[in-house]
Amino acid sequence: MTVSRRNFLCGSAAIGGAILFPITRAGAVSSEAAATQSTEILSWIAINADGSITFRVPQVELGQAVTTTIPQILAEELDADWETIRVEFYDPRQNRPDGTPYSWTTTLGSSSAHYLFQPAHIAAAQVRDMLLSAAATRLNVSKDQLSTDGNAVSAPSGETIGYAELAPEAANLTHPAPESVTFRAAADRRFVGKPVPRLNVPAITTGKLVYGIDVDLPGMRHAAIRQCPVFGGSLGQVDETPLAGLSGNPILLRLKGGFVGYNSPVPEGQDPDLWAAPVKTDDSVVVVADSWWQAKSAVESLEIDWDTTAHADFSTEALRARLSKLAEGDLPVVLERGDTATALSAAPQRLSAKYVFPYMDPAPLEPLNCTVLVEPGRVSLWTGSQYPDDAHRIAAELTGTPPDQVTLHLMNCGGGFGRGLQNDFVHQAVQIAMTMPGVPVKLLWTREECIQHSSYAPFTVARYEGGLDDRGQIESWSLNIASSRSAEQSYGGTSFPYFFPNMRIGYQRDEWATLPFGWMRGVGMTQHVWMNYGFLGELAAASGRDQLDFYRDLLDPRHIPEVLETRDIAVERAARLRAVLDRAAEASGWGAPKPAGTGRGIVVADSAYYPGYASSTKAAVADVTLGEGTVRVDKVAITINAGTIINPDVVHQQLEGAVIFALNNTFLSEITVEGGQVQQSNFGDYPILLIDRIPQIEITILQGEGDPLGVGEDATPITIAAVLNAIADAGGPRIRSLPVKELELI
């Protein structure tokens, strides 16, 4: 199908005082073109000549179901016939150079539904309004007498005109202001809020869904890569002679490592360090051959000298010691209330503990890949990047091609979990293709390269000190966070929703470690929520109080300082957290007697990275049974308020997946480094849970309102915390370092 692409002019309108929604204005369509082509009315929607409707989804599909949920929003306000819809990915060129018609195209921070709901909902209502206006002119009736159904506009006379027929006229109309269009009442919704079956599932079950790895072009060659085994090392000599005898016409390339870009968008004028982390590649050796198996066999047969001396002393053991020492010292203060040092020294009861989070690899199942074709004056690339606008930028900049001559075909992706935000593999693929103009080439990493050259959740050491008064109330809370290189994630400490009279949080990132930072599901919350709740659990136990009562009391607004600038926000937040906590406790029958050897943990959290950040609120209740050196997770129950729900079954899926992701983090995931080199290489030493150790998972979605809020990541941090508190509750050890080594998961 061809969709005509025209120049986009950008306008914007403020909605509800909160969201800026840049819209595009379509140009004229010639009548010849309209007879056979699609008519794009806004960049979100094209009405096809055959009566079907194409929806463009401005994010990659990683399993979060955007290729169903975004069409649900669009179909709702367009009053589209679901049976006629087609879905395609957006073209990043639409986001440049004239603005961002989609508002947000990066898959990060569980933001798809949250950021895209308003723009999609408004765009579809605008398109419907324009179709109605076109029909009103034709029929010479007023717009409010018309109705829509089945991709057509109907008049009271019974006359109907199909959207396809009206589209060319509608496209020439001025866009109506968002305030002037009619939205469907929430009670009358046909798609939003319904468990609409995911559109791509039939294709998945027959093996027909096309992922990046499946791209196959005429004359395509295949590239396999070996990157310097030590981050920050450099390439010495490579002996090419073994290639001479190999099949597949292998050729050898040497890629120089360097800066690629940032791993998430940085708003103009902002400090990149607050929003993102730099992405770099290392020196590498590539073999391009007729088939990937030939390329991989060839690159693995090479003897390569790497100069790794500069970083060969780096190990995670040394890093643990280094960060532990840092955390025991004075770190730059990011939050301070009261006089923590004095309060601690005066406390009748004082506890301290050190918590450790290791490096982890998000490890999506589809190995990283990107296909690129460089031709004179233009570039095409195919990839399932989570940050496609930057993949597009990289291709344009590296090749010196005008951005409008760079076509990025966004592909379905076999999982992301944050890894795909780093476009290192795109940068490499473009460089490879530049050496062979006119020949498409697909770079595919092995699993070993994926694990050993990932972008890792940061190694983090947190040192806590807490003081209890005579009544068992927490008087002082001191936290020092020392992490390996990372984006700014001090919110892991500062966003913990509890207030104590004396608080001090220090935060420092250490640049010594060479492993690159990457976003991983749950981001900073995954490192910190379990630590915060672990130490809070230690204090609760020392005060002899039940977890639930302890948290409920802490969420009383009397604890929130009167002088707090954002006190209103904090009060509202505490009420929201308490409501969800209470519902979770009720749903789980909290307080019922437990058999010996079993334990329960309950936690509540949100992802309010800063005061006022719109986040879902959710609680986890975990049940565990301890055995001789073993633990079984019997059940994890998640209760969530995520605002308006677009698709409840998708929310269930995301939460189920996030619970299981958390169990991997809790019991299995750990990247270690010796001699500067990652020690794990495949699923044998970086295992992923199989079906045999999965608990019962129960999901309760609370009635919510307002914009949809994030769900993809949110069950991960709280599940880790609830399971570890349940282990302690059962009489097991207090876990202070992940993954759990004290007990074997059965």
Place this chain on the structure above:
Amino acid sequence: MAIEFTLNGKAVSVDVDPDTPLLWVIRDHLKLKGTKFGCGVGMCGACTVHVDGRAQRSCVLPVEMAAGMSVTSIEGLDPEGGHPVQREWIEKAVPQCGYCQAGMIMAVSALLAENPQPTDEDIDMSLTNICRCGTYPRIRAAIHAAAEAMTAEAGQ
């Protein structure tokens, strides 16, 4: 030297290094992309196909070992998606990213051919494919539903 086998009921002949894994022959030479590459060491199961009816990890099976045998990939299980396992995968909305699911479906269909009514323990023992999205609870439910459907259909 040409290696011959049957893929999805059709005779095929490929001229490749005999140690090329069956996975890459299916994907890159025979151009069927439903069978996926996940680990390359036979651990994750994304590459599972049937060889003479049994589930095999095709990423570690040299194509010469498949010579003369009958290979079925996801495309050949039921091209219309009508196999009870595929139907229940849709009914229970199992997939998320979907990348492992072709291998899962091939592993499960082979399991059910051997053991038409697997218990939860049987499933735990025999299904060793990785799903990174964590669709396991739905996979288990779909296996039981498919087992019931197949038993009901066999009884008719």
